[in-house]
Amino acid sequence: MVIKAGLEFVPPVLFAAFRYDIAGVVMLGYAASVSDHWKPKTRSDWTSVLVGATLIIGLYNAFLFVGQQGVTSAVAAILVAMNPILATGFARVFLPSERLTLVGSLGLLFGFIGVGLVARPDPSNLLSGGLIFPGFVLLAAVCVALGSVLTQRVESDISTEGMVAWSNAMGAVLLHGISTSLPSESVTDVELTTGAILAVVYLAVFANAVGYFIYFDLLDQVGAIEINLVSYVAPVFAAVSGWVVLNESLDIVSIIGFIVIFVGFVLLKREAISSETDSIQLRNPSE
Template sequence: MRTFESVPTAFRNAVLFSLLALSWGGSFVAIEIGLEHVPPLLFAGLRYALAGAIVLGYAAVVTDRFRPTGRDEWLAVLVAGVFVIALYHGLLYLGEQYVSGAVAATVVSTSPILTVAFAGTILPSERLSAVSIVGFVLGLVGVGLVVQPSQSALTSEVTVGVGLVFASAAAFALGSVLVRPIDAGLPIETLQAWSMLIGAGVLLGWALVSGESVAAIELTATAVLSYGYLTIVSGVVAFLLYFELLDRSGAIQVNLVGYAEPVVAIGVSWLLLGSVVDATTVLGLLTIAAGFGLIKRESIRALAGSVLTSGDGGTFGDSSHTAARTDGGQSAGDERVQPCDD
């Protein structure tokens, strides 16, 4: 019987890439479904409390350090936990009360572009080039196409939802920039686990302050399936796929999964819910992707050259494990393991 290792490298990487895109792309729809039965902040907090505990157990087995030590390492997990897990997911879940998972996935894909803007503003070593500014503007235009602004739409639920999701992408982008200068050498599994646990604590506290109650949870089969998918498939299994693919193909390739996720979310939303996004939303996604392409044109060109030279999918970039990862195909942390300055 032919083992997976005997399959050509390029095909193996393509399978892992596709599974990862399916796992994380489907999570936006799973959130949309689960929110019909569970309050948003509680939903996100309970999800990451369990996922963080599982990933921490995994980190204890596969790494030499499963707990941060020292100021810098704790600061790194605190920043990632608050911004990348808590604020990102809290605002995303709140926003998905008003917009579909497919629309949310499309708006979240602006995160790499926002990261470039924050990095150019905050980090002295990373100034925005003229081309990067054009890419940033294209990203904003893409969001505008999703919202389809008009005088009557400015106060609509869709606009509110898109605004919250866009704020979640901005929180993620800001967190990913703030964590870069912190010299923390934690294994990515450990960083991810503690970020999840800290983020879960912030989300559950936020839920308490917001008046969300456990009594409001409708314990239906749909709610359990949604929670199980988000916690186990999207929150644990997908991270294991990510770690494996990162080692196999390098950072730039693996993080391009973020631009497959909106397509997956659109397809899953149509299959499960019968929801169809309009042509303008698709145009918005393509515009955002074009902005990303401009910003990361050099990395994409180098990646394409690496693939053509290696002939088997190759590797590109440093695959050191120094970034926190979350839904939406984004990573937070050192730029060496980020898709698009994200």
């Protein structure tokens, strides 16, 4: 909702660049205060940062923001939800230890079907912008999936805080370069309003600074395949927030989609859920 509001005042790629300008400064300051190894020192450190800045920050946001100008949000949700499937494919190539069992693959499929039920794109609008705009959104999903896998593969010593902070800062530079190269974008098109400022600050601090620290920290813990399951959750929050805040309809098919997504999650995380259940029972034997 905040992105939608901000796009009324700022060109898309420039909007993304502004939010990462602020996020980069905030996160570099935070990384310097909490981590000793927050600066890239080795080749592997710089490789990790460059992968994050280029694929997960720069190209992902550029492709996504431009692509969304020509497709509906439902179509974009479906295309971005290809992320876990793409990550699984890339993991099989670059991370031999990252594998899904047959049941796990079934859970991944359930999640994708659930997203389809929630988003339900109109087939007649799928190619309304031709193949170019949907292709940009799909490229965005490819970039973040590949970036997640490659980041996990690179064995660097830089702290998570440092890697995320430098990725955001360098990603902002890349986004500014892309924005400058687009004839459709100009700083003169920016409308400096209170709404625009609040949108940029909110996205920079909460969606970027807080969100990316959580993302990359979990990437180290659970791996590229599972972390990208966030793509399945996003349409659920979009539908619910639209229903609560914007009075959009939330029908029975969407609710069924939520349930299907939950089933997929349970299938993927069945071992972790079972382990957690066992530990709870051990702590509370009387129950």
